Amino acid sequence: MGRFPVRLFLRDKLVISSLGVAIFLNVVLWVYLLLAIKSAENIFLHYTIHFGVDLVGSFANLLMLPLLGLALILLNFTIAYFLYDNLKRLGLLLAVATPVIQVFLLVEGFFLAFLNR
Numbered sequence: 001m002g003r004f005p006v007r008l009f010l011r012d013k014l015v016i017s018s019l020g021v022a023i024f025l026n027v028v029l030w031v032y033l034l035l036a037i038k039s040a041e042n043i044f045l046h047y048t049i050h051f052g053v054d055l056v057g058s059f060a061n062l063l064m065l066p067l068l069g070l071a072l073i074l075l076n077f078t079i080a081y082f083l084y085d086n087l088k089r090l091g092l093l094l095a096v097a098t099p100v101i102q103v104f105l106l107v108e109g110f111f112l113a114f115l116n117r
Contacts, residue, residue, distance in 0.1 A: 004085035015080070018095040022073050025102035029066040029109045036113035037062060044115045053115075062112065069105045073098055 010016055037043065039059045046055035076098040083091035 004081070006081065009081050009084050012084075012092070014092055015077075015084075015095045018099055019073075019077060021099040022102050025099060025106055026066060026069045026073060029069060029102070029106050032106075033062060033066060033109050033113065037116050040116075043112075045112065047111075047115050065105060065109055065112070069102055072101055076101075 010019075037059070041058070042056045043059055043062050044053045044055070045057045045061055047053050076094050080091040080094040083094065
C-alpha cells in the first residue's frame with residue numbers, strides 16, 4: 001500500500017484553507033500575548049469565579065498557550081494527512097476542527113491579557 005502524496009492532500013481547498021486560518025490565528029495569538037502582556041515575575045495564568053486567581057507562573061508559562069496551539073496544528077494535520085487516503089471525511093473533520101481549537105486558544109489568550117492588566 002503506497003502512501004498518499006502530500007501534494008494532493010494540500011490541493012484540497014478545505015485542507016489548505018483550514019491550515020492557513022489555523023496558522024494565522026496562532027500567529028495572532030503569539031503577537032497578541034507578546035505585545036499585550038509585559039514580561040513580569042508573576043503572571044496570572046488561571047482564574048475562577050469561586051477562588052479568584054489560583055495559578056501564577058512566569059512569562060514562559062504564558063507562552064505555553066500558543067506553543068500548545070502550534071503543537072495541535074502539527075498533530076492534527078499530520079493525523080488528517082494519514083486519514084485522508086482511506087477516511088477522507090474524518091481527515092477533513094480533523095483539519096476543520098483545528099482552526100476552531102485555535103479560536104478557543106485565542107479567546108483564552110484575550111482573557112489572560114485582560115486578567116494581567
